[in-house]
Amino acid sequence: MRSKLLDCIVPTAKRLFRPAKPRKTYLILSVIGLLCAGLTGCAVKRLRMDFTGFEKDYAETSNREMLLNLARLENRDPTYFFKIGQITSAYKMAASLTGTGTYATATSNPLIGGPAGGGTPVATYENDPIFTFIPVNDETNAQLLLKPVPAETFYILYQQGWRADQLVRLMVDRIELTRVTAHGCTVETLRNTPPPVYIKPDGAAEADYLRNPDTLSSYVTFLRINAVVYWLQRHGYLLLRGANTFVPYDSNSGLDDSGANSPKAQDVVTASQKSAVWEHVGTKWLLGEKVFTPTFSLYPLQSEGAKPVPDIAKIKQEILNDPEMKELREGPALDAILMSLANGFSIEGSSNNQDACNSTSGAPNISAHLVMRSLMGLMAAAAQEQLPYDTLEHANPAIPNSRYIPPEFQLKELPRFSEAVPSIERVPLLRLTGMHGDQEISPIVQVSYRGKIYRIADKKSADVADNQYWNRDVFRLINQLTSQVTVDISKFPLTEILQ
Numbered sequence: 072m073r074s075k076l077l078d079c080i081v082p083t084a085k086r087l088f089r090p091a092k093p094r095k096t097y098l099i100l101s102v103i104g105l106l107c108a109g110l111t112g113c114a115v116k117r118l119r120m121d122f123t124g125f126e127k128d129y130a131e132t133s134n135r136e137m138l139l140n141l142a143r144l145e146n147r148d149p150t151y152f153f154k155i156g157q158i159t160s161a162y163k164m165a166a167s168l169t170g171t172g173t174y175a176t177a178t179s180n181p182l183i184g185g186p187a188g189g190g191t192p193v194a195t196y197e198n199d200p201i202f203t204f205i206p207v208n209d210e211t212n213a214q215l216l217l218k219p220v221p222a223e224t225f226y227i228l229y230q231q232g233w234r235a236d237q238l239v240r241l242m243v244d245r246i247e248l249t250r251v252t253a254h255g256c257t258v259e260t261l262r263n264t265p266p267p268v269y270i271k272p273d274g275a276a277e278a279d280y281l282r283n284p285d286t287l288s289s290y291v292t293f294l295r296i297n298a299v300v301y302w303l304q305r306h307g308y309l310l311l312r313g314a315n316t317f318v319p320y321d322s323n324s325g326l327d328d329s330g331a332n333s334p335k336a337q338d339v340v341t342a343s344q345k346s347a348v349w350e351h352v353g354t355k356w357l358l359g360e361k362v363f364t365p366t367f368s369l370y371p372l373q374s375e376g377a378k379p380v381p382d383i384a385k386i387k388q389e390i391l392n393d394p395e396m397k398e399l400r401e402g403p404a405l406d407a408i409l410m411s412l413a414n415g416f417s418i419e420g421s422s423n424n425q426d427a428c429n430s431t432s433g434a435p436n437i438s439a440h441l442v443m444r445s446l447m448g449l450m451a452a453a454a455q456e457q458l459p460y461d462t463l464e465h466a467n468p469a470i471p472n473s474r475y476i477p478p479e480f481q482l483k484e485l486p487r488f489s490e491a492v493p494s495i496e497r498v499p500l501l502r503l504t505g506m507h508g509d510q511e512i513s514p515i516v517q518v519s520y521r522g523k524i525y526r527i528a529d530k531k532s533a534d535v536a537d538n539q540y541w542n543r544d545v546f547r548l549i550n551q552l553t554s555q556v557t558v559d560i561s562k563f564p565l566t567e568i569l570q
Contacts, residue, residue, distance in 0.1 A: 137516075158200065236301035259475040278466050315361040401482060
């Protein structure tokens with residue numbers, strides 16, 4: 072750093088230290104002033120270079136840590152999180168000038184003579200950065216890693232424009248589809264997990280879907296629903312709205328609706344301090360909390376008497392006419408998802424999980440809600456889906472009918488995986504290692520773990536145009552979600568400091 076600083080200042084000083092003229096007696100003072108000004112200009116350039124370097128290294132280090140943890144999860148190893156805390160950089164800059172001066176006279180005539188002398192400029196620069204590294208292993212962050220991702224997070228990301236199918240495939244553990252009929256109520260669980268892989272003695276992988284065909288049917292239906300959801304989002308037919316719903320702590324107890332028993336001002340203040348509210352329900356005042364519940368709604372609407380309802384027939388016909396959705400022309404998934412969205416497709420909240428069978432009016436309908444994953448759960452799912460998905464796609468088995476579907480809707484000719492799932496969803500959640508023969512663009516990050524190369528990259532030419540940056544987008548989404556695990560430096564007095 073010092074040599075670069077001198078390279079900036081010394082040329083200026085050399086131009087100034089030419090043979091001095093007798094009348095330029097103020098030259099030394101001028102040089103000192105100019106050196107200080109030059110030193111300030113070099114310091115600004117150095118600051119810009121250091122800022123850019125710190126920012127670049129921080130980004131590369133963060134990406135590397137994330138990919139390394141995904142590689143650990145792919146191998147079923149424990150994960151470790153390391154955060155960079157405060158970065159302190161102390162700059163020390165100084166400039167000085169040493170010189171000598173004499174006045175020589177002629178021996179024959181003392182009035183004849185002239186000044187002589189010289190000077191040496193000295194500039195010093197020192198930068199002492201201090202980095203604070205904090206291991207994220209406290210109880211608060213552990214709870215954030217293991218608790219389900221809040222529904223508000225899904226709502227915010229969707230409103231920012233993230234693809235609905237990527238959000239669902241990454242953040243949702245399962246879809247609980249409730250069907251209420253005149254004969255009773257059934258709940259079908261559609262899990263966001265491909266059939267497990269069995270490693271044979273010769274090392275080859277084989278999908279273990281024959282042991283439990285329901286896992287294959289469930290996963291394929293989940294992918295088909297995601298294709299519909301993304302199509303609706305892309306065409307502007309799917310809107311996500313959020314509402315605060317009052318959930319009482321105990322609906323059987325409360326205060327009677329009278330002036331003497333109604334909540335006082337102090338009661339309201341005390342409740343608000345504990346994130347609770349008093350709500351007037353029927354003839355009572357009940358104590359509870361407001362729960363944020365995001366719900367998908369289907370548009371456009373049409374009039375059905377005095378009530379506006381979604382135009383399901385119009386939307387269904389548009390989907391079936393789309394060549395990219397030709398795989399949905401067989402099977403009940405399209406009807407089920409459209410009917411669910413017409414009734415409100417809710418995302419699971421924190422404390423308003425109600426039994427859909429008991430909360431319905433008894434009229435025939437289909438409803439659904441999403442059950443969210445934890446942050447650690449979604450990272451594990453992203454890291455471990457590639458192998459079972461590739462094995463399933465390579466086997467391309469016939470998809471059995473779901474046992475929840477009535478006999479009249481059962482398919483006589485069972486479609487295969489490639490015939491049942493739209494091409495937009497025929498991709499693993501995250502590909503950590505490229506397939507043989509793939510031509511990839513330059514990876515954004517690459518690490519070596521257990522003798523295996525892991526990288527985040529996309530193919531130069533994707534099979535589907537919308538999936539051109541699938542890997543990069545999912546990796547970026549995981550990074551955004553992990554940012555919710557914050558670090559309070561005051562909780563870590565024993566820090567490791569690299570100086």
